[in-house]
Amino acid sequence: MASQTLARLPVARLAAGSAARRLAVILAGSWLLAAASWIEVPMYPVPMTMQTYAVLVIGALCGLRLASETVGAYLLQGALGLPVFAGGAAGYVHFLGPTGGFLVGFLLAAALIGWLADHGWNASPARLALSLTAGHLLLFAPGLAHLAGFVGAEKAIGLGWTPFVAGTALKTALAFATVVGLTRYVKKDSV
Numbered sequence: 321m322a323s324q325t326l327a328r329l330p331v332a333r334l335a336a337g338s339a340a341r342r343l344a345v346i347l348a349g350s351w352l353l354a355a356a357s358w359i360e361v362p363m364y365p366v367p368m369t370m371q372t373y374a375v376l377v378i379g380a381l382c383g384l385r386l387a388s389e390t391v392g393a394y395l396l397q398g399a400l401g402l403p404v405f406a407g408g409a410a411g412y413v414h415f416l417g418p419t420g421g422f423l424v425g426f427l428l429a430a431a432l433i434g435w436l437a438d439h440g441w442n443a444s445p446a447r448l449a450l451s452l453t454a455g456h457l458l459l460f461a462p463g464l465a466h467l468a469g470f471v472g473a474e475k476a477i478g479l480g481w482t483p484f485v486a487g488t489a490l491k492t493a494l495a496f497a498t499v500v501g502l503t504r505y506v507k508k509d510s511v
Contacts, residue, residue: 331345331381333506349393353404358407360406365418366418366422373494373498376455376491379437380437406419418466418467419463421466422480424466425458425460456491
């Protein structure tokens with residue numbers, strides 16, 4: 321069942337069969353995530369970006385393994401000093417700062433959504449919506465826990481959750497529309 325579902329994931333299909341193609345897809349996805357980091361509403365200490373939207377889409381379209389590799393490549397690029405984090409920031413020090421938990425959350429969210437996609441959750445609109453919502457919420461867990469180490473638990477909620485509620489709902493809905501639209505386009509194109 322999971323292998324049949326994986327064959328239906330548009331990006332996983334694109335990456336299949338060749339190590340070079342897989343690497344190209346991983347790099348393209350990591351750069352898409354980096355580009356999303358430049359769409360930013362500067363806030364302190366946690367900026368609002370389109371990165372979470374990109375993470376959700378990558379998870380749903382790639383499946384567990386490819387999504388994890390893609391987000392992992394993005395995180396590695398940032399740790400090595402490429403300007404891929406919010407606003408062009410770079411360096412491993414960002415994993416130690418207030419937003420470090422959110423960076424870890426990107427990987428966890430992509431992995432969860434990818435795993436659910438591998439198990440057929442994209443086929444049902446309700447389950448896809450639940451998958452994207454769960455992944456988006458999971459992203460906040462390590463982010464808020466890590467941020468609380470800097471500002472305390474109550475302030476972490478006020479700085480790292482409350483201002484993001486509306487944007488989280490909007491980006492989740494946009495990711496849902498993107499995944500449904502791309503999946504329908506790929507199905508129509510392959511008929």
